Amino acid sequence: MTIESVRQFFAEHAPDLDIIELAQSTATVALAAEAHGVAPGQIAKTLSLRAGETAVLVVARGDARLDNRKLRQVFGSRTKMLPADEVADLTGHPVGGVCPFGLARPLPVYCDVSLRDFDIVMPAAGSIHSAVRITPERLALLTGAFWVDVCQAAVPAGG
Template identity: 50%
Template structure:
């Protein structure tokens, strides 16, 4: 189960106890905000895109949307999201619980600047009823992100 992979990932940092598991679904930004008792924009949603032979993850604020022109300027290709089956196969987590922790190797992670407005955010932890509250600095450290990018609009 993907949440166990995430729990093992955070265990190496002594942080596994910070993972929150909810009695209700946190599979969408709105549901996650209710479950975590925070504003929807503070949900750090992780989006999965095709890249050459593999994929990449972009973590954005809950109220941000991918700007296709900015995406193409950043990556020199059109934004094409993975199918749910591809997400499980290539990333290692199912849609609704995708996060940048405990993922398959060779998956590049990027953080969108839309997150920098907040002191803490709530990314998922591999299941559709989990999250962890992290500072922006912790998100940057534990996500293994390649860099901060600006590919969103609407926030």
């Protein structure tokens, strides 16, 4: 799995998209933003959660924080982060490289409206050294994602 499954996914569904591979790690929002020369918010982080009995992926802007009340409203139950070994098993991607593309198992994908703050976002691409430049709308379309509002309001820079 990992980056190869993402390559295969793009070959089948979006052959015009190129995976960007870097020598340095982009496993955290801060590292990825610095490596790609973008704002931390443009890094589209993919969070693996358990909502009730269901594992789900939530893709949000990199500097956003989840809002527990909003999560409960959307999913109808408490949510919790999945442990790293379960994330790798369900997605086929290592923590730091998790993305909604080329998944090991089909999972529901939700895109937080915070992504729409940017014309281009950069989710990982199956490894801690890879990413892809994509519009939020295309990301949602390619993954069959549902748009949700599950993050706290963004704090303006310097505020």
